[in-house]
Amino acid sequence: MRFNKIPNPDIAVLKELFAGFVRSRHMSRHFRRFTSLGAWSRAHVSQEATPALAHTLLAAAQSDKAALLDKLGTSAGGLSPEQVLAVREVVGPNEIGHERPLPWWVHLWHCYRNPFNLLLTLLAAISFITEDEKATLVISFMVLLSTVLRFWQEGKSNKAADALKNMVSNTATVMRYTASAEAAIAPGVPEAPPPFLPQSQKTEIPFTELLPGDIVLLSAGDMIPADMRVLAAKDLFVSQSAMTGESLPIEKFPALAEPRGGNVFELENILFMGTNVISGSATAVAISTGGMTYFGTLAQRVSAVDRSPTAFQAGVNKVSWLLIRFMLVMSPIVLLINGYTKGDWLEAFLFALSIAVGLTPEMLPMIVTSTLAKGAVILSRKKVIVKRLDAIQNFGAMNVLCTDKTGTLTQDRIFLERHTDAFGQESDEVLELAYLNSYYQTGLKNLLDVAVLAHAEVHRELRVASAFGKVDEIPFDFNRRRMSVVVAEQDRHHLLICKGATEEVLGICTQVRHGEHDEPLTQEHLAQVRAITAELNGEGLRVVAVAVKSMPASRDTYSVADESDLTLAGYIAFLDPPKETTAPAIAALTEHGVAVKVLTGDNELVTIKICREVGLPTHAVALGNEIEAMSDAQLGQAVEQIHIFARLTPEHKERIVRALRANGHIVGFMGDGINDAPALRAADIGISVDSGVDIAKEAADIILLEKNLMVLEEGVIEGRKTFANMLKYIKMTASSNFGNVFSVLVASVFLPFLPMLPLQLLVQNLLYDVSQIAIPFDNVDEELLRKPQNWRPDEIRRFMSFFGPISSVFDIITFAVMWFVFSANTIEEQTRFQSGWFVVGLLTQTLVVHMIRSPKLPFVQSRASLALLAMTACVMAIGIFLPMGPLAGYFKLQSLPPLYFVFLPAVLLGYMALVQAMKRLYVKRYGWQ
16 A cells, blocks of 8 residues: 555646536536535645644534535535545545555665675675685675575565455445436526435445545444544444553544544544444544545654664674774785785785685674574564564663553453442442443443443342343433433332433432431532542542432333432442553563553553552653653653653654663564554564554564563563674674784784685685574573673673684694694795694684683583584584595695694693683673673
């Protein structure tokens, strides 16, 4: 799907668009009214900003029905076929813009373009020009493997995410005229009234074909296909949770409405695209469709904003450029020293090129990608779809999780939490009265009634079917905000049971039930009642009052006038309770160093109640209007102290996420509504669920098949394992490469020949890289999973300079042994020298994997995975075999004397002992990430 970029046509163009059905000289007065639809559309489609759209909706909410229909150029019978065609040309289909999937070649380019791949491609090109085919093949293979692996894994994840989208074509029931306007014209009688009018009838149309001016019929379960004004309604309750986060349904009415506090979502006669009908029925007229709806403007904003680099992307780039700068400095130095001392500049250039390749951790893209892909596979088994591989590491680095409330912390279901008498004591009588009221009312049951009727034990205990009979009902209406039923108890007396908003019920009560007795409702009682209901509201409960009145069994009909002189029996209080897994999940996240903050559009009292129950701090709360008044600096301070943000708009949520990121936090955001999409896009890691709206799923990096915070804790651990394994490779490669270059510089100054040939250096580097392939499957110490981890280039630089020279110490010892013990000190004996250093260099490089993969004692306190152990042993065996086997001549190596293998274990053990000693010193001084 795409955004409809609707132009702002001039009057002449609009007249031309509508000329097909205007026919001003021949069309009846009835159809002439439809021409104003063009002016409405022209004015309407230019309203791209949300404030302007809010003004449009407010104007519609405050317009008389007849005036609104006239302004829209429609009628109670809907649009004509000519209008449908003409209006569709102006406003386009009723579609919400979605992110277009990247073409495969663009996706492939994005998988390829990172600093190391680009640098390695340059080095491969230079190797090809200099006819170094082996180096060209080795480097090209690394680049290709990394790119294809990332492309394949991300492609597979995106296909899985696309499969989650609802492919069912939703339809709307509309009223439209079936005959054309021209069929209604009396032939040969201009301006005469038509002999008949086109017939209007119900028509099922796809959502995409809905137009402004369409008359839509709604019933329970329907999705709202556009922004609409209610024309008629019966017990209409709408869930706006996807837009506002409000868990309870909102009742809508056809009467004129004024917004409370300037919030368009509180307009009681406006329906918003993306919400849905919980119960009741209604007739409404479409005001805005497609990208011009409130839903559409948010979606357009989300898709139009480019995502800033995440913490992972920024960290990889910083580390990459750190190592690239090191390579760019050291390679020319090696070239100059060897060219000057050896006199063969071509050989020196090839050697410097090999050093450049050796200094470039060419396996980093592949290690990063394969590690992330492994994490994605593990999470997929836990019903988590990873759309962007980088999100795996962001999981591990995340130290703040922002989440909505409804359906995430809570069950997104209304439960009857309490039933108390007027003085706050639990009362079964109040529950029984409320049950009878809900059971016998004939209107569509709202969620509160459903919650009351869930107490089936009351039905059995009261023997409702046999002991009671319904006499009459006084339906709910907006002015009274209450409803009553009258029941007969075994044909003796009649009982009028009323339930509704507290103040409205109190207004018709003259007595209050206190224990077994009824007392006059005095001012003292009223104050006490209001204090109790305020306390219940303070606990986040929605309170409904219940009152009763006994009447003689002499009447069959009752009216609103009978709702007087009632006795207040008590209250029923409702709650959307937290999930059972929420509290332990938040505790686990907190234990792992992740602070949880709630960002919701719901009211603060309900939110505080839920947060208190799940263990979140509730000492400070910020509301949307307070956020609005804060400067960026003030908000930056507030987000550090406050954990609950309520009554938020989508813009508020996005701003809070950006403020946290600006403070240096790695921020995750979990949400599933259109109101969450901007914040999902702004976060380092956006998390949605498969039941979320499409825009939210597209903005997210990760999609949960189960809306469960426990899955997030598992994702955090998996992300930290992924990062720890990536960091192992970078630390090991950086430190060993630094040591190798230092050794090369020392050897180049004193040796009359190259310390190692370019081919040998490439083979050694390739073997070392192969030994690292198993790192993504390595074990990670529990201590490294307890707190968030992120990229620290300064830490890597320090680690490299601290451990790199250690290998140089043993390289120089090897140089001395080969020179003085084995007499490899002439150009004729250079092959022996190079073979000796080839084996020592490869084995020390490979062993350092186990030495610095963990701060603990290797092989004893912390063991590598079986895969890494096997790969290490295999590569070490190959390293010894190459100079000793039949392939030695091909690589210009030669067999080493038996005495060498007496010296070799001593060097390796000495190297391991020194690294372990230095590691303890390093951990004591700097710690270990």
